[in-house]
Amino acid sequence: xxxxxxxxxxxxxxxxxxxxxxxxxxxxxxxxxxxxxxxxxxxxxxxxxxxxxxxxxxxxxxxxxxxxxxxxxxxxxxxxxxxxxxxxxxxxxxxxxxxxxxxxxxxxxxxxxxxxxxxxxxxxxxxxxxxxxxxxxxxxxxxxxxxxxxxxxxxxxxxxxxxxxxxxxxxxxxxxxxxxxxxxxxxxxxxxxxxxxxxxxxxxxxxxxxxxxxxxxxxxxxxxxxxxxxxxxxxxxxxxxxxxxxxxxxxxxxxxxxxxxxxxxxxxxxxxxxxxxxxxxxxxxxxxxxxxxxxxxxxxxxxxxxxxxxxxxxxxxxxxxxxxxxxxxxxxxxxxxxxxxxxxxxxxxxxxxxxxxxxxxxxxxxxxxxxxxxxxxxxxxxxxxxxxxxxxxxxxxxxxxxxxxxxxxxxxxxxxxxxxxxxxxxxxxxxxxxxxxxxxxxxxxxxxx
Amino acid sequence: xxxxxxxxxxxxxxxxxxxxxxxxxxxxxxxxxxxxxxxxxxxxxxxxxxxxxxxxxxxxxxxxxxxxxxxxxxxxxxxxxxxxxxxxxxxxxxxxxxxxxxxxxxxxxxxxxxxxxxxxxxxxxxxxxxxxxxxxxxxxxxxxxxxxxxxxxxxxxxxxxxxxxxxxxxxxxxxxxxxxxxxxxxxxxxxxxxxxxxxxxxxxxxxxxxxxxxxxxxxxxxxxxxxxxxxxxxxxxxxxxxxxxxxxxxxxxxxxxxxxxxxxxxxxxxxxxxxxxxxxxxxxxxxxxxxxxxxxxxxxxxxxxxxxxxxxxxxxxxxx
Numbered sequence: 001x002x003x004x005x006x007x008x009x010x011x012x013x014x015x016x017x018x019x020x021x022x023x024x025x026x027x028x029x030x031x032x033x034x035x036x037x038x039x040x041x042x043x044x045x046x047x048x049x050x051x052x053x054x055x056x057x058x059x060x061x062x063x064x065x066x067x068x069x070x071x072x073x074x075x076x077x078x079x080x081x082x083x084x085x086x087x088x089x090x091x092x093x094x095x096x097x098x099x100x101x102x103x104x105x106x107x108x109x110x111x112x113x114x115x116x117x118x119x120x121x122x123x124x125x126x127x128x129x130x131x132x133x134x135x136x137x138x139x140x141x142x143x144x145x146x147x148x149x150x151x152x153x154x155x156x157x158x159x160x161x162x163x164x165x166x167x168x169x170x171x172x173x174x175x176x177x178x179x180x181x182x183x184x185x186x187x188x189x190x191x192x193x194x195x196x197x198x199x200x201x202x203x204x205x206x207x208x209x210x211x212x213x214x215x216x217x218x219x220x221x222x223x224x225x226x227x228x229x230x231x232x233x234x235x236x237x238x239x240x241x242x243x244x245x246x247x248x249x250x251x252x253x254x255x256x257x258x259x260x261x262x263x264x265x266x267x268x269x270x271x272x273x274x275x276x277x278x279x280x281x282x283x284x285x286x287x288x289x290x291x292x293x294x295x296x297x298x299x300x301x302x303x304x305x306x307x308x309x310x311x312x313x314x315x316x317x318x319x320x321x322x323x324x325x326x327x328x329x330x331x332x333x334x335x336x337x338x339x340x341x342x343x344x345x346x347x348x349x350x351x352x353x354x355x356x357x358x359x360x361x362x363x364x365x366x367x368x369x370x371x372x373x374x375x376x377x378x379x380x381x382x383x384x385x386x387x388x389x390x391x392x393x394x395x396x397x398x399x400x401x402x403x404x405x406x407x408x409x410x411x412x413x414x415x416x417x418x419x420x421x422x423x424x425x426x427x428x429x430x431x432x433x434x435x436x437x438x439x440x441x442x443x444x445x446x447x448x449x
Numbered sequence: 450x451x452x453x454x455x456x457x458x459x460x461x462x463x464x465x466x467x468x469x470x471x472x473x474x475x476x477x478x479x480x481x482x483x484x485x486x487x488x489x490x491x492x493x494x495x496x497x498x499x500x501x502x503x504x505x506x507x508x509x510x511x512x513x514x515x516x517x518x519x520x521x522x523x524x525x526x527x528x529x530x531x532x533x534x535x536x537x538x539x540x541x542x543x544x545x546x547x548x549x550x551x552x553x554x555x556x557x558x559x560x561x562x563x564x565x566x567x568x569x570x571x572x573x574x575x576x577x578x579x580x581x582x583x584x585x586x587x588x589x590x591x592x593x594x595x596x597x598x599x600x601x602x603x604x605x606x607x608x609x610x611x612x613x614x615x616x617x618x619x620x621x622x623x624x625x626x627x628x629x630x631x632x633x634x635x636x637x638x639x640x641x642x643x644x645x646x647x648x649x650x651x652x653x654x655x656x657x658x659x660x661x662x663x664x665x666x667x668x669x670x671x672x673x674x675x676x677x678x679x680x681x682x683x684x685x686x687x688x689x690x691x692x693x694x695x696x697x698x699x700x701x702x703x704x705x706x707x708x709x710x711x712x713x714x715x716x717x718x719x720x721x722x723x724x725x726x727x728x729x730x731x732x733x734x735x736x737x738x739x740x741x742x743x744x745x746x747x748x749x750x751x752x753x754x755x756x757x758x759x760x761x762x763x764x765x766x767x768x769x
Contacts, residue, residue, distance in 0.1 A: 075485040090487035097488055097496055109500035211490075213497065 001127070001150045001164065001192070003428035009161075010424040016217040016416065019112035020047050025217065026099070026110040027412035028092060029225070030205065031118055032077045032248025032271060033367070035088075036401070036409040037095035039068030039103040039110055040416065047417065064413055066396035068103030070095045071406075079248040079267055080119025080222065081201040082208060089211050096212065113214045114412050117162065117205055118222035118246060120197030124262040125153030128168075128191040138171055138180040138188055140427060146190040148429035155196035162202070162221050163195040164423035167259040176257070192423065193261050195221055218415065222246070223253035223263045225411030230365040230389030230404070231255055239360040242389065243345065243378075244408065245368035247271045250341050254354055259421075264348055268341045270368035273334050280333045281325065282313050297331050298338050298373030304328035338374060342381040349382070363389035367405035546580040553579045554610040561618035565598050569616060572596060581606055589614075597643045600636070622670060624648070624656045625663050626685075632656070639666040655680070659688030668694070668711070675712045676719045679728070693738070702728060705736045714740065 019025040023044050029036040043063040072095045076084030100110060129149035133142045147166060155161065169177050171185035180188060202219065209216050227242035236255040243252045247270045254262040273296075277288035295309050304327040310320040311330075349355050364375060364386045378386045391402060391410035401409070488496070498504055524530050545551075556575050558566040572592055575584075586604050593602040593614060601617040619642050621634035632645040634654075641663070645651060657669055669686055672694065673679075679698060687695040694711055696704040706714050714737040721727040727735070731751035736744040748754075 072487075073485070087485050089490075090485055093490075093493040094485075094487035097493060100497075100500060104500070108502055109497060213494065 001147060001152055001194075001423060003148060003424075006161065006164070006424045009422065012216055012218050013422075013424055015112050015215045016114070019110075019215075019217050020044050020416070022112075024103075024107040024110045025416055026096060026113040026214075027409060027416065028095070028113050028115045028209075029222070029406075029409040029412060030077060030080075030088070030092070030115055030208075031074055031222070031246055031408065032080055032269065033074055033246070034071050034405075035074045035077075035091045035095045036071045036406060037069070037092075037099040038066050038397075038401075038409055038413055039099045039107065040413055041065045041067045041103075041107050041396075042416070062395065064394055064417065066394060066398075066413070067106040068099035068101070069398050069401050070099040070102065071401065072098075077248065079269070080117065080246070080265070081198075082204045085204065085208055085211070088208050092208065092212050096214070111215050112217040113209060114218040114220060114416055115205065115209060115216065116222040116225050116408050116412055117197065117202060117219050118244075118249060118251065118408070119265070120162075120201045122162065122195055122197050122221050122223070122251070122263050122265055123155070123159075124264065125155065125194040125196065126167075126191060126261075127151055127153050127194060128189060130187055130189045133185060133188055136184060136186065138183045138185060140181060141429070142188050143169070143180065143190070144427045144429040146188050147192070147423060147426055150190060150192050153194050153196070155194070158199045159196045160199040160202055161194055162197045162219060163193070163224065163260065165193050165259060165421050166190050166423065166426075167193045167257070167261060193259065195224075195260075195263055197221070220412055220415050221251075221253075221263050222408050223251035223265070224260050225409075225415055226251075226365050226389075226407040227253040227255055227260065227263075227363075227411065228414045229391040229411035230363050230407040232392075233258075235361055235363065239357050241349065241354060241360060241362045243362065243364050243366070243369070243386070245270065245341075245364060245366035245374070246408075247367060250345070250366070250368070252345060252348075254352070256357070262352055262354070266341060266344050266348070268337065268344070273337050273368070276337050277330070277333050281311055281329075283311060284314050284317065287312055287317060287320075291330060292334065292371075295327050295330055296334050296371050297327070298335050298371060298377045300328050300331045300335075304331060334371070335377075338368075338371075338377055339381065342378055346382050355383070360384075362386040365389040365391075365404040365407040367403075369404055546582040550610075551581045552610055553577065553581050553584070553606070553612050556612045556614065558614045558616065561598070561616045565596075565616065565618050568596060569593055569599070569602075569614060573612075573614065575612060581610070581612075597641060621645075621651070621654060623666055624651060624654050626656055626658045635663055635666055637666060637670060639663040653680075655683055656685040657688065658685050659691075661691035662686070662688035665694075671712060672696075672706075672715055676715050678719065678722070682728070698728065702732060703734045705734065705738050707738050707740060710740060717743075 016025075020042050021044050023042045025040045025042060027038045027040065041064070046063040072091050074088070075091055076082060076087030082088050096113075103110075127150045129146050129151070131142060131146045131149050133139070168175065168189075168191035169180045170189045171177055171180050171183050172187050173189070174185075177183065205219070206216060223242060223244045226244040227236070227240075230242050230244075231240050236258050239254070239256040241252055241254050243250065249265050249267050249269045251263065251265040253260055274285055274289045274292055277283060277292055278285045281288070283291075291309055291311060295307075297304075307327040308324040309327055309330060311323050311325045312320045313323055316322045346355075354360060362378065362382055362384050364378060365388070368374070369388055375386050375388060388404055389407060390404050391397075391407040392414070393402065394410060394413060397410065524534070553575055554577060556570060556573060558569050561569070573589060584606070586606055590602055590604040593599055593604065593616060598619050599616050600619045603615045605613045607613060619636040619640060621642050622637045623635050624645055625633045625635050625641075627633055632648060634642040634645045636642055648656070655669065655673060657663070657666070665688065672686070679696065682698045684697040684699055687697060689695050693708040694706045696706065696715075698704070704715070704718060718727060718735060718737065722729075731748040731754055732745050733748050734744075734746040736746070
């Protein structure tokens, strides 16, 4: 891996650390249907201590507190990608100002922000390398060398790395080592998970944040963030698929042994269901969205044909009861789209070999999973009974923001607690140039005295 | 499906019509810019800048402070304005002090003789209606205590507007004839009360003379308490050499008391007087200065008197 290419990420890490030092941070979940902003109050002392001791973030949920929260309608975002920067900036400003106003008594102005990125066709790669240890004992230098030796995955043209996390380290082919520093061994093997996304939508997002006068302290792939908050610790360890059914797209992330091993996006979401209803029944999208959320469902029952729903045609909203449809009809429109989504999901999971993983649980989260019958449908198609995942409780989170549709936002908050997972948290391997040798000598002198 | 056929009004038609079919507004058609809710960039930047404590403090605290300081400096630096303000403030204070709530309505002096009370009133010099805000009660008290006949004084101003003065008068116990031969009254501590009138006005008070006598008034009182009988015959007590007393009785009888043990010496004399009527005899001086060697000096005519007395007794046939 080329560490020099990852400098932007390293800079973002610096901003995250300075935000932790100042004790306040904002997270922005920029989705296709809503933008959620949380203002967090951090306990810098606890986080710094944890970073020294290399703890996983999960024991640290007490160190953050949500002091401001606001959700606004998202405009100008489609499938997680920005199509109207001005509108997106406006929505971000609205969300941020309102949540800052709510947080004003507890923290001052926040400058650093972690955002989610839900589009850009995320694709996972894995890469690994094996190096000989220099002294027979694994040092940080060896780890850096091994990470540097990992061949860069073929992410393709106009793609950019969003996450690059060492997921597996083994010393002399002994697996499952969480921290190999100081262990004795000849060979150090590092496996890495690399997540790449489209570079252009990502840079659009960054430009939006820049236009809002905010410092970007991190960009997190949305399904990863939802997985962090919707999966419990044991699920992350034994293996789980978190399916984030959002408005613009459905995405899933796979966790195993506390690490993200795969994340992908299916470009169907709740908005497509709304569009189906609007197109199929000749309705305005707002009216379609309304009957979808109020009466929508996936599994038909016998009572559905007797239940009549007002479904005004376009232009007839003044008299909503002019046309009425049965609930069965509505389900008939919704169902194929959801079914298609799950079929694609199953295909992807089969292709990735995840369905063969033993004890792999499926967790549905996101706004669209709240539709009745979605879990039933998932059971039928995926062959496993899923669970509806709500975000973990962090202190100060309003009740209205603790539903499954806010797992990404809460996941961003928990991501802020683990600032030592990524490749750019490790030191770059030093080239053996003359200058490198000189700095190395200075470093050695410094560490000796 | 339920058939509803409401009457569709012209207004409804107009509202549901395509924008292009809507009647133009009188001002002319305005471009429809569809924007989502949210603050403009400027208001966003301003409100975020305002969220910075430094700027907010600067605007809300330091700027007004600086402005206030500048205005204050301008006012103080200008003599005319400052004079005006000072005059205004003084007038205001005057106005408040002149309110009837703060006026002294009465002065009540308690304790002491009527003369003394009149003197205290005179020295306080309070006109009814004087503002109490301008009075210094402690200063008044010191002024009252500076009077000779006053031993202690308390001065209180009560909320009803009454100045209450309580005095404890000094009581004259001796008269002191000073170097100018003037009679002065002293109290039991030897403090001068004031000039006395003629000696005849104070028949009950003993007279003391001599340098250092006023400091020893206590001894005088003790001596006289030990021998109250001599009081009617007492002419004066004389302090000799600032160390001992002479008692001068009538008929020019002089009792010289020692420096130490004067009371015992006087008691011995009184004992002799009780037994032998010592003090009634023709004695000029009783010298007790040496306790183990008291001495008497006769009057020059005492021997003659004695002879006459014996002759009278012989004539009476009495054996003496």
